Amino acid sequence: MSLKLQGELQRPGTDGFHLEFDLDLPATGITAICGPSGCGKTTLLRCVAGLEPTFAGTVRVGPCVWQDQQTHRPLHKRALGYVFQNGELFPHLDVAGNLRFAWDRTPDSSRRVPWDEVIDLLRLADLMNRDVAQLSGGERQRVALGRALLKSPDLLVLDEPLTALDRETRRGIYPLLERMRDQLAIPMLYVTHMVDEAARLADRLVLMDKGRVTNQGPLVEMLTSPTPGLAHGEDAGAVVSAIVGALDDTYHLARLDFPGGNLQVSDRGLALGATARARIQARDVSLALAPSTGTSILNILPAEVIDLLPDDRARVLVRLRIGQTVLLASVTRRSAQTLDLAPGCKIWAQIKSVAIL
Amino acid sequence: MTLDAQDLTALWLTLKLALVSTLVLLVIGTPLGWWLATTRRRMRPLVDAMVSLPLVLPPTVLGFYLLLLLGPRGPIGQLMTTLGGQPLAFTFAGLVIGSVVYSLPFVVQPIRDGFLSVGPGPMEAAATLGAGPRDRFFKVALPLARRGFLTAATLGFAHTLGEFGVVLMIGGNIPGETRVLSIAIYDHVETLAYGQAHLMSAGLLLLSFGLLLVVHLVNRRYSGVRT
Numbered sequence: 001m002s003l004k005l006q007g008e009l010q011r012p013g014t015d016g017f018h019l020e021f022d023l024d025l026p027a028t029g030i031t032a033i034c035g036p037s038g039c040g041k042t043t044l045l046r047c048v049a050g051l052e053p054t055f056a057g058t059v060r061v062g063p064c065v066w067q068d069q070q071t072h073r074p075l076h077k078r079a080l081g082y083v084f085q086n087g088e089l090f091p092h093l094d095v096a097g098n099l100r101f102a103w104d105r106t107p108d109s110s111r112r113v114p115w116d117e118v119i120d121l122l123r124l125a126d127l128m129n130r131d132v133a134q135l136s137g138g139e140r141q142r143v144a145l146g147r148a149l150l151k152s153p154d155l156l157v158l159d160e161p162l163t164a165l166d167r168e169t170r171r172g173i174y175p176l177l178e179r180m181r182d183q184l185a186i187p188m189l190y191v192t193h194m195v196d197e198a199a200r201l202a203d204r205l206v207l208m209d210k211g212r213v214t215n216q217g218p219l220v221e222m223l224t225s226p227t228p229g230l231a232h233g234e235d236a237g238a239v240v241s242a243i244v245g246a247l248d249d250t251y252h253l254a255r256l257d258f259p260g261g262n263l264q265v266s267d268r269g270l271a272l273g274a275t276a277r278a279r280i281q282a283r284d285v286s287l288a289l290a291p292s293t294g295t296s297i298l299n300i301l302p303a304e305v306i307d308l309l310p311d312d313r314a315r316v317l318v319r320l321r322i323g324q325t326v327l328l329a330s331v332t333r334r335s336a337q338t339l340d341l342a343p344g345c346k347i348w349a350q351i352k353s354v355a356i357l
Numbered sequence: 358m359t360l361d362a363q364d365l366t367a368l369w370l371t372l373k374l375a376l377v378s379t380l381v382l383l384v385i386g387t388p389l390g391w392w393l394a395t396t397r398r399r400m401r402p403l404v405d406a407m408v409s410l411p412l413v414l415p416p417t418v419l420g421f422y423l424l425l426l427l428g429p430r431g432p433i434g435q436l437m438t439t440l441g442g443q444p445l446a447f448t449f450a451g452l453v454i455g456s457v458v459y460s461l462p463f464v465v466q467p468i469r470d471g472f473l474s475v476g477p478g479p480m481e482a483a484a485t486l487g488a489g490p491r492d493r494f495f496k497v498a499l500p501l502a503r504r505g506f507l508t509a510a511t512l513g514f515a516h517t518l519g520e521f522g523v524v525l526m527i528g529g530n531i532p533g534e535t536r537v538l539s540i541a542i543y544d545h546v547e548t549l550a551y552g553q554a555h556l557m558s559a560g561l562l563l564l565s566f567g568l569l570l571v572v573h574l575v576n577r578r579y580s581g582v583r584t
Contacts, residue, residue: 049485051481051484074484074489075481075484075485076483076484076485076486076487076488076489076492076493077487080485081485082481082482082485084478084481084482086478088478088479088481088482089482090479090482090483090497090501091479091501092497092500092501092503101483101486101488101496102486102487105486105487105488105492106487147486148485148486151485151486151487
C-alpha cells in the first residue's frame with residue numbers, strides 16, 4: 001500500500017500562487033505536512049481531496065485511483081475523511097446527527113470502522129444529544145474526528161485540527177490521535193505549523209515552502225537533517241524513540257533506553273517496556289569537555305560531534321552522535337571556539353530537560 | 358359598521374391570492390436564489406438587476422406591461438386564445454402572475470442571502486462525508502438557509518396582501534375574481550364609506566405588522582442560537 005500524490009495547481013487570478021508536489025508515501029502512520037502559513041499545505045490537502053477543480057495531477061490511494069489523466073472521481077465518491085480546522089460540524093444537527101450523517105452515507109460493504117469503536121475511542125458517548133453550538137473547542141474537534149472516521153476512510157486528511165485549541169486541550173487530544181493511528185491503521189496526512197505537534201505525532205515529515213515540497217523523510221532523521229530541515233532556531237531539537245527500560249520507585253524516575261544510551265526522566269505514569277518518544281530541544285543541551293560532577297543535571301552522555309551548522313549570528317547548532325542516535329545542541333559561536341569543536345570531537349552532552357511526548 | 362358579504366369575499370380573495378402567489382414564488386425562488394448564490398457566470402448581475410426591478414418600478418408600469426402581454430391582443434393572451442383558453446387579463450390567474458412578478462425580489466433576495474450565508478464550508482464538509490450534489494442541497498443547504506426561506510415566505514405573503522397598482526391595471530375590479538382588499542378599500546373611500554375603509558385598512562395594517570414582527574422575532578431567536 002502506498003500513496004501517490006503528484007500534480008500542480010495554478011490559482012487563477014493575479015496573486016500567482018503556484019503549487020507543485022510529487023510525493024510517494026507509505027500508506028501507514030501519520031505524515032505531517034509542515035511549513036509557514038501560505039506555503040500551500042492546506043491547498044495540497046484540498047487537491048488530494050478533490051476540492052480544487054483546477055488541480056491537474058495524480059492521486060492514488062493504494063490500488064484506488066482517485067484522479068489521473070483519465071479519471072476524476074468526485075469528492076463524495078472518495079473514501080476520504082477530512083477534518084477541517086474549525087470542525088465544520090453541521091449546526092442544524094446535534095452531535096449524533098452529525099455522526100450519523102457520515103455513517104448513513106457509508107455503504108455496509110465498505111464499513112471497516114465500527115460505530116462503537118469510534119464512540120469509545122473518542123469518548124463521544126456523553127456528547128450524543130448535545131447541540132453542536134454548545135460544544136467546547138476540544139469537543140467539537142473530537143466530534144469532527146469521529147465523523148470523519150465513521151466514513152471508514154482509506155485516507156484521513158487533517159487540516160490543522162488542533163490549531164484553534166489551547167495547549168491543555170491539545171495535549172488531551174494527542175493520545176486519542178495516537179490511538180487512532182495505532183488501532184485503526186488508517187494513513188493520515190496531518191497539516192500543522194507546530195513543530196512540537198509534528199514531533200509528537202508524526203512518523204514522516206513533509207516540509208513545504210512557497211508552494212513546493214522542500215524536504216521529506218522519516219521524522220527522526222528529518223528533525224536533525226542539516227539541509228533544509230527544521231534544525232533551525234527556537235524549534236530545533238531531536239526526537240529519540242526509546243523503550244522504558246526500568247522504573248525507579250524511590251525517586252519516581254524512568255530509564256529510557258535508546259540505541260546508544262539511556263536517559264533518566266521523571267516518571268509520570270510510564271509503563272515498563274512501553275515505547276516512548278522523547279523530544280530533546282537543542283537549547284536544552286549544553287556541551288562540556290569533561291563530565292561535570294556536582295551538577296543537578298541527570299543526563300550527561302558521551303557524544304561525538306558530527307558537524308556544526310550556523311544558526312544565527314551568535315549561535316551554532318552542533319549535531320551530535322550518541323550511538324546511532326543524533327541529537328542537536330545549541331551553543332554560542334564563542335563557546336564553540338573556546339571548546340575547539342570540530343567534526344569528530346569527543347565531548348559530553350549535558351541534557352537539561354527531556355520532554356516525553 | 359360591519360363588513361358586508363362583498364368585503365368578506367374581497368378579504369378571502371386577497372388571502373387566497375397571497376397564499377397561491379407565495380407558493381408559486383417559493384417554487385420559482387428556490388432554484389433562482391440558489392443559482393444567484395452559487396453561479397460564477399457573468400450574467401449574474403443582469404439577472405440580479407432584473408429580479409430587483411419591481412422594487413423600484415411603479416406598480417402601474419409593471420401592471421401596464423403585464424396587461425399588454427396578457428391582454429387579448431398581447432402575445433400571451435393570443436397564445437391562450439389559440440390554445441382554446443381565454444386571455445389572462447382580468448382573471449385570478451392573471452392576478453397571480455402579476456403578484457409573482459411584483460413580489461419576486463421580496464422572495465428571491467432572502468432565499469439568495471440565506472444560501473449565501475451557508476457558505477462553502479458546510480457544503481464541502483458534506484461532500485467529504487459522501488453526500489452527492491442533490492443530497493447536499495436538501496440535507497445541508499436547505500436546512501441551513503431556513504431563515505432565508507421564512508423571511509422570503511412572510512415578506513412575499515405580506516407584500517402581495519398590500520398590492521394595488523398591478524391589480525388595478527391587469528385585474529380590474531371583478532367581485533370574487535379580482536376585487537382584492539386594497540381595491541375594496543379604494544372603493545369605500547370613493548363612496549365616502551370611511552368607516553368600512555377604516556376597518557379594513559386597520560385590519561390589513563395589523564396583519565402586515567404581525568407578520569413582519571414574527572419574521573424579526575424568529576430571526577433574532579435563530580441568530581442567538583447560532584453564535
